[in-house]
Amino acid sequence: MTKIFSNRTKELEANIDAYLDRVENAGLIFLEGVKAYLNKKNEKFEKHYQAISTLESEADNVRRDIKHKLYTYMLIPESRGDVLGLLETMDDVIDIAEKVLEQFSIEQPEIPEFLKSDFLDLAELCSKTVEELVKGTRAFFREIKLVNNYVNKVHFYEHEADDVEENLKRKAFNSAEIKRLSRKVHMRYFAEKIALVSDVAEAVAERLSVYTIKRRI
C-alpha cells in the first residue's frame, strides 16, 4: 500500500516537472523563433514554430494526465483545484506563444530595421516573465517561501515589457519611414501580440501568489 502510494506520488511529481519543463521550453523557443524571424532566417523560424506546436500538444497531454491522476488517486484534496487551475492557466502561456509564431508565419509582417531591436527586447522580456513564472511555480511545489521572489520578478519584467511595447507603438506611428497606416497598425498588432505573452504570465503569477497564501499553514 505504502509502496503503491509513494510510486504514484513520485510519478505525479515527475509529470508536474515534465509539464513545467515544457512551459519553460516554450518561452525559450518563442524567443528564438522571434529572433530567427527578425534575422530573416526563415527555415530556422519554421523549425521553431513546429517545435512550439509539438510542445503545446505534448503539454496538453501531460496536463490531462496530471488531472486524471490527481482525481483518481485522491491526492492533495485541499489544493488540487488550485494546482489544476494553475497548470491550466499556464497552458494559456504556451498557447499564446504558439499563436504569436503562427501569426508571424502566416502574416509575414515586414519589420523595418529601426524597430527590430524593440521587437527583440519585447520578446526577450516576455521570455523572461515565462522563465520566472516557471521558477515560481516550481518553488510553489517545493520551497514556498521563494515564490514571492519570482512573482515579483514576473511583475517587474511584465512592466518593462509594457514600456517597450508602448515605446515601440509610438515609434511606429510617429515614423516617417513607415508610410502606410495599414503597416503601422500591423506593427502595433504584433507588438501587442508578443506583449500578451507577458500579460498572461503575469495573470498566472497573480494566481500563484494567492495559492501560495492559501498553502501557508
Added chain:
Amino acid sequence: MIRIIFFLSSGLFLGWSLGANDAANIFGTAVGTKMIRFRTAAIICSIFVIIGAVVSGAGASHTLGKLGAVNELAGAFIVALAAAITVMWMTKAGLPVSTSQAIVGAIIGWNFFAKTNTDLSSLSKIFGTWVFSPILSAFFAFLIFHLVKYILENSKIHLLRLDAYTRMGLLLVGAFGSYSLGANNIGNVMGVFINSSPFKDITIGSLVSLSSTQQLFFLGGIAIAVGVFTYSKRVMMTVGSGIFKLSPVSALVVVLASSLVLFIFASQGLKHFLTSHGLPSFPLVPVSSSQSVVGAVMGISLAKGGRNLNFKNLGRISIGWVATPVVSALISYVALFFMQNVFMQNVYIH
C-alpha cells in the same frame, strides 16, 4: 444478567454519545477534507480507543471515584443516565458540552442525594484541570505549530510528498488521539460502575489478565466504537467544513496538541516517572477533548499573530465549566429520587 445489562445501558449510551461526538475532534478535519476515508478513521479510532481505555483508563477514573464513590448499581445507572441526558440535551440546544463535566455534575448530584461529602480537594483538582487544559493545549499547539512551520519552510518537501506525509501523520496522530481519548474519557463512561461492577477478574493463560474494571472499560470502549461507526460521520463532516475550518497540516497540529493534553491527564506512567524524579506531576483527571481542541485552535491563531482569534469561544468554554455540572447534578438528584421512591431501588449504600 438482564439486570446487569439494563443498569449498564446508561453508561453504554453515554459511551455511544462520546464516540459519536468526540471522534470528530480527532478525525474530523482529516475525514472532512477527504485526507482519510471515514472507514479507515473509524477502524483506527475504535481500536485505539478500546486499547487506551483498557490499558490506561484507570488513572482518570480513580479521581472520579475519589470525588464520589457510587456504590450501588442502580445509583450508577442513574448517574450515567443523568450525564447522558445532559450531554444530549445540551448538544441539541447547541451548547458546548463535555461528558467529563456532565459526569462530574452527576456524581456530585449523587453525593448530595446519598448525603456523602463531596471530596473538595478532588473537586478543586478537577475544576482546576478543566481551566488549565485548554490553556495547556493552546500552549502545545503554539509550540508544535512553530516547529512544523520551521520544518516545512526549510525542508523543501514537494507538495505531493507533503500530502502523503500529512495523511500518514493524521493517521498516526489520530491513533494516538484515540488512545488518549479512551484513556482519559473512559472513566466518564464506566467510572461510576467500578464500585458496583458485576464482573470478576479473569486470567487468560498466564500472561493476559483482565480486572473487572478493565472488562467494564472494554465494554465501554466498544460502546464508544459503536458511536464512532454509527453516528460520528455526520459530526465529522460538519467539523471538517464548518466551525473549525482547518488545513490538513493545521489539523495535525491541533489533534497532536489536544491529544497530548488528554494523554498527560490520563497517563499513570508519566505521573510515576515525574514523581519518581521529584518533579511536579499532572493530576489524572478526565478533561474535555472538545475544549482541548478549541484551546489548540486558539493556540494556532496566536501563533499566526492573533488574527481570527475568536474570543466568543472562551466565553462558551467557561459557561461549560459551570453550567454543565450544575444541570447534570440537578438531573441526577431528581432522577435518583424517582429511582429510589418510585422504582424502589437502592441507589446508595451507607
